[in-house]
Amino acid sequence: MEGLKNMMEDNVERTLDKLLPTMPHICSCNDCRLDMATYALNRLHPKYGRTNTGAILHRFDTSSAQAEAEILTVVLSAIELIGSHPHHAPLDQKSSEDSAPEGNKSEK
16 A cells, blocks of 8 residues: 555664674675565564654654564574575575586576
8 A cells, every 4th residue: 555664674674784784794685685674574563654753653662672672683583594595596606607608507
């Protein structure tokens, strides 16, 4: 529905933006980020709003230490799970396959 927004998406995106740069061994391509966000959002309670006032109240509601800890814990779980099982070849393997001659590429 137009005009509705799950404001938890912003919290998850901010947390991913904060954590992923500190984890260079984890793939942070757009597909992996979307998988991580999906995993986290499916495990957190949605917080829908439709006005700027609702967004402000949501930020206040999720600023408690308990809410921040829950979001951080779920996002870290998403990063660990998706990072260890991305839906694509590992980056070092992917680049070596891409540079291999046509006849030597492995089947996927």
